[in-house]
Amino acid sequence: MASSTVRPTSQDRPEEDDVARRLLDSAAVLAYDPATEVDWETPLDRDFHGASPEWCSLYGTPYWQELTDAQRKELTRQEAASVASTGIWFEMILQQMVLRDVYMKNPASDEVQWALTEIAEECRHSIMFARGAEKLGAPAYRPKRFAMELGRVFKTVAFGEAAYAAILVAEEVLDVMQRDWMRDERVVPFVRTINNIHVVEESRHMKFARDQTSKRLSGAGRLRRQINALVVAIASYYIVTSMVNPKVYANAGLDEKRALAEAKANEHHKSMMRSSCSGLMEFLASSRLLTKPALAFYKRAHLI
Template sequence: QESPEGDDVARRLLGSAAQLAYDPAVEVDWETPLDKEFHGASPEWSSLYGTAYWGELTEAQRKELTRQEAASVASTGIWFEMILQQMVLRDIYMKNPAGAEFQWALTEIAEECRHSIMFARGAQKLGAPHYRPRRAVMELGRAFKTLAFGEAAYAAILVAEEVLDVMQRDWMRDERVVPFVRTINNIHVVEESRHMKFARDETLKRLEGAGWARRQINAFVVAVASYVIVTSMVNPEVYRKAGLDKKRALAAA
């Protein structure tokens, strides 16, 4: 259901996108070889940070681990951005293409496409393999992007975007992080702020008048989605790729 309020938000977001948008193909330094003196993410965000195992790692091992973890987070981001795009496309399928909500939704999808390519190239430059969530999680995602709608879809989108936003705000300001990753994070934070505004607005709008049972069902669905997203951020193979004892790392993480 389209609304004047929704169109007002969408118009503001379209104006913001027209004024401030990035092309990662030219904004990110893809040409300079990877400098392995840098971390891939703030070390405090590492899954092993603060553990006894972390204390045993050399500085080079810590840096390699954070690079692999950053690549894993990027790969999880691609996975969820593909889910997001399909849910948003389903949502606007019958809407008026002349409306601001329709046009904003396509603008958001265009930005997400650029983000996914940016994440893929970033992970490749970090020297990472193709990390992906577990097969069961991939199939859950397939079902969710097909069946989720309304506030459940938009609240799950908001959760995924908020989690990445918190991490990346730290990483983009951290001079220990390799510069091209900081640029990627900055681009994503700026543009995702618009996506979070839209998802938050859509969630609130669709919950208007919702009864207790509907709210409880949606709370459960979003809680499950949140758990799956957060626990899929770091692929267990990052430890092996970083040259660590995978079994010991998993026990410590």
């Protein structure tokens, strides 16, 4: 007589599967389908911002003071679309790194099951971001060619803690700003829904990335930490500096040259970025990934 298949109990499962199992349980209870959750049918209401104005790259500058209310709203819509496009770029990199990481592992394990669940969520997020950016009236923004090619190399060679720590940086930075946007009634409702979905589901991804980074670094020597700290910092620099595409200013009807100059000198925006990364920097420091060479890149990106 054939015996029935019994799923391993928590005592039987490997210890490394514990976090993955909890995340799978969470995803089973709380997950979204953006195709039905987001209001794609209602036409864009241009009386709303696309993101909280305080997160705009020009907020607080003399140029911002000169803009009309309509211009400010259009700029935040273009910037929100640019951030979404950068998110798609990195989510594609993330999916390939995670797939490569679990390629040789037991597909029935909780770790691989979670990895595949995360990839499925990231696929839905990318589709959601693309549709959202299109509805905001923005083009398909792309990072600069050098950043795109660097991403191509990174997704191919990054592994272990370098891959998961870089994933964590990208997700943490987006998480903080989107938590503000999803609560802000000045932001167009469908974007608030998008942000809420992303924040809820990315909280699981961040937990897994932190857990994997810590586990992969366990017992790592000084040279390995030094190399990976620099790799993560360089990747983080290009992710963060690619969030606001320079073309957003011209597409919002602004003087691109002047807007770029004032955005680069905007201390308010730099302060917002630093404050959003305080928890992340504490984690990287505790993991001994804030080396002097790495710090130079984080400072250039205004993350510390």
